[in-house]
Every structure is written in C-alpha cells, then in structure tokens.
Amino acid sequence: MASSATRVDLDGKPITGITICMIGAGGFIGSHLCEKLMSETPHTVLAVDVYNDKIKHLLEPDSLPWTGRIQFHRINIKNDSRLEGLIKMADLTINLAAICTPADYNTRPLDTIYSNFIDALPVVKYCSENNKRLIHFSTCEVYGKTIGSYLPKDSPLRQDPAYYILKEDESPCIFGSIEKQRWSYACAKQLIERLIYAEGAENGLEFTIVRPFNWIGPRMDFIPGIDGPSEGVPRVLACFSNNLLRREPLKLVDGGESQRTFIYIKDAIEAVMLMIENPARANGHIFNVGNPNNEVTVRQLAEMMTKVYSKVSGEPSIDSPTIDVSSKEFYGEGYDDSDKRIPDMTIINKQLGWNPKTSLWDLLESTLTYQHRTYAEAIKQAIAKPIAS
Numbered sequence: 001m002a003s004s005a006t007r008v009d010l011d012g013k014p015i016t017g018i019t020i021c022m023i024g025a026g027g028f029i030g031s032h033l034c035e036k037l038m039s040e041t042p043h044t045v046l047a048v049d050v051y052n053d054k055i056k057h058l059l060e061p062d063s064l065p066w067t068g069r070i071q072f073h074r075i076n077i078k079n080d081s082r083l084e085g086l087i088k089m090a091d092l093t094i095n096l097a098a099i100c101t102p103a104d105y106n107t108r109p110l111d112t113i114y115s116n117f118i119d120a121l122p123v124v125k126y127c128s129e130n131n132k133r134l135i136h137f138s139t140c141e142v143y144g145k146t147i148g149s150y151l152p153k154d155s156p157l158r159q160d161p162a163y164y165i166l167k168e169d170e171s172p173c174i175f176g177s178i179e180k181q182r183w184s185y186a187c188a189k190q191l192i193e194r195l196i197y198a199e200g201a202e203n204g205l206e207f208t209i210v211r212p213f214n215w216i217g218p219r220m221d222f223i224p225g226i227d228g229p230s231e232g233v234p235r236v237l238a239c240f241s242n243n244l245l246r247r248e249p250l251k252l253v254d255g256g257e258s259q260r261t262f263i264y265i266k267d268a269i270e271a272v273m274l275m276i277e278n279p280a281r282a283n284g285h286i287f288n289v290g291n292p293n294n295e296v297t298v299r300q301l302a303e304m305m306t307k308v309y310s311k312v313s314g315e316p317s318i319d320s321p322t323i324d325v326s327s328k329e330f331y332g333e334g335y336d337d338s339d340k341r342i343p344d345m346t347i348i349n350k351q352l353g354w355n356p357k358t359s360l361w362d363l364l365e366s367t368l369t370y371q372h373r374t375y376a377e378a379i380k381q382a383i384a385k386p387i388a389s
C-alpha cells in the first residue's frame, strides 16, 4: 500500500505522483520495479511487454490496493504504433526491453543488435521529440575487458585499481574482434548510449543511463524445462540454480576464472527509485549500479551457491559439485568474456548518496530459498515423469 505520509526527495521537496511508461516491465528487473512502485509510491505505471507472467500478481485480482495505478499493454516495440501514444501519456519512460542473455549474443547476433540498438531507437526519438524524460537501461558490459587483462599475467600493475576499476567518465570500452560475436550486445548498447548522450547534447533530451552490474534475485530468467525451454541457457544464477535443483554438477565455463560483482535486486531497485524521484540529480548522468564488495570468481560463486543451497534445502551436496566445460562447448563459436567487473561508485554516491547493503551470502540465501520453494517440487515431478518413446 502506498504510504499516506508525505514522501520527500533528497532535497526535501514533496514527491508527487507521476505516470511512468515502463518498457520491458514484464522481465526480471521490471517486475521488481513495478512491485516497489505499487507498494511504496503513488506513481502510475503503463507496463509494456510481450509477456506478463512475472507481474501477474500485481495485475490480478481487481481488488488489489493499487488497482488503477498499473495497466498492462501487450506490445512488441518492434512494430506497434501504440508506443508513441503511451510515451506521450507518460511523464517518464523507462526502457528495459532487450535481449540480454549471453547465450544469445554469439548465436543470435542479429536479433541481439536489433533488440539493443534498432528497437531502442524509436523510444529515444519519441522521448526527445515529445520532451519526455528517459531512463535507459544499458549494461556494465559496455566496459568489455579491463585494461589490466592485457598486461602480462605476472605484472604487478594488475593489482593496481587504475587497471581494473570501471569508471563511467574515464574507463575505455574494450571489446574483442568482430568474429567474437559475444560483443554484439555490448557494442549495440554502447551505440545507443552514445545516441542518447548526443540527443541530450544537441536536442536537450533529459536522460539517465543505468549500467547494471550483475543484478540477481528471485524471478531472474527461467529454469530450463520448467518455465522456459529445455535447451535454453539463462544467466549464471539460473543455470546454477537449475543444476542444484536437479542435483547435477554446476558447469564452470573455461574453469570459472572470470570475476563478477553481484548485487541483490532489492538494493539495486532502491538506486533506480532515487533516479526516478530525483530527476534534477539524475538527469544527464550515467550510473554504475553494482556492489563492489561482492566480488567472486565464477568458481567461488558455484561453491557458495552449493553451500547455501544445501543449507536452505536441507539436502547434502553431491560428491563432485562442479565440472569444467569449454566456452565453445557451452556457448558455441564466437564466445568471449569480461574478465573482471568492479564498479566505481563515486558518481552515484555523489549524486544520489546510494550504497548497496546486502552481502553475497545473504542475497544467495534469500534467492535460493525462493528458487527451492518455487521449483523443487516441479523438478521432482519432471524427473519422475517417464520420457515418451
């Protein structure tokens, strides 16, 4: 229920209700953002997506306290003339729509480039032409590889933060060669960032760009064969959850040496809320949103998830909990990887005073409790079902 006490922004001014056109509202991040907007604010959401399974609980039944403040529009933004009308009706547009699973970048590079660049173009254009504010979701992948990754393995400079901390206004974007189609996504996201920035500079578009650093939590992606295709490859949290639920070894791509910082979705949503409600502080900025304190290698993530899952499910882990696979075998030709991703937090700290709170252990505990509660029974039944001959 939206609080009846007057809510104020970071400068002490009362926050009044606005209308938000949220594109990609039915996805992982969109579903958490809609939930937060409905339960804690007076804002109205025009939720645009091709799917709504992850926000069904916010749309039905009609007796929900926020009924009337959220409307779902089943629209594919590739080819639907209703989009401009919805953007015109809103005060703010948030664009989350994208193909954003690495298994697609090198196997469906055209769809990836179209989704992350071409399909986002009309959204930018309509916002600019109609003087509407835009919050666009980019990615930490625009940084690509670190400068440090090009130094000799034994170089002491690899320990120097100047060679690996990722800063919005200083770090270069370092991608692999064109046949490494992994970078089709990062490159498309970089170009749309540049276009939005140029619309700001030349035509006065009010924009904020978000670069999420591996946000994870409940409702992320799908469990293959349960609520997504059996052969589908989701992002690492869902891949490892699927392995744990099925009591299979977790697959470590190229030894699981890549490093990531993981942030709890609920911490990250707090940052987006500050951007929504403090336009004067957020406009014109690109923000890293991540948790620099939660860095692990993918191997360490697998080990921690194995321990946490054993705790929340009450089942002992299997004898060989991980197995190494090559990236070619797992993702196919043209895969490449970001070696290390630590966000610099200076800009978001200065503009919005935001910091993440949740440790990796705690966020895995709540997320894997959700995964176990949501999927364990369905997996048991799927495994028990005889395969049709």
Ligand SMILES: NC(=O)c1ccc[n+]([C@@H]2O[C@H](COP(=O)([O-])OP(=O)(O)OC[C@H]3O[C@@H](n4cnc5c(N)ncnc54)[C@H](O)[C@@H]3O)[C@@H](O)[C@H]2O)c1
Binding pocket: 023, 024, 025, 026, 027, 028, 029, 030, 048, 049, 050, 051, 075, 076, 077, 078, 095, 096, 097, 098, 099, 100, 115, 119, 137, 138, 139, 140, 141, 211, 212, 213, 214, 215, 216, 221
């Ligand atoms: N989750 C993360 O850690 C993370 C990290 C970096 C960047 N991002 C970016 O954040 C955004 C949201 O990510 P997510 O994790 O919620 O992904 P998601 O796949 O769960 O959500 C994306 C949503 O967009 C919708 N969509 C895609 N194409 C569409 C179209 N043509 N028309 C209408 N709807 C369409 C999808 O149906 C989906 O519901 C993406 O732009 C992604 O690149 C996310």
Ligand SMILES: O=c1ccn([C@@H]2O[C@H](COP(=O)(O)OP(=O)(O)O[C@H]3OC[C@](O)(CO)[C@H]3O)[C@@H](O)[C@H]2O)c(=O)[nH]1
Binding pocket: 100, 101, 102, 139, 140, 141, 185, 212, 213, 214, 234, 235, 236, 237, 239, 240, 250, 251, 252, 253, 254, 256, 258, 260, 298, 337, 338
């Ligand atoms: O079974 C698996 C699955 C993955 N890996 C490795 O884990 C690393 C992280 O993989 P993933 O979460 O799928 O994605 P990335 O971090 O590489 O890329 C994402 O970052 C942000 C975003 O833009 C959107 O979410 C997306 O591009 C990676 O090293 C995999 O190889 C594994 O070992 N086993």
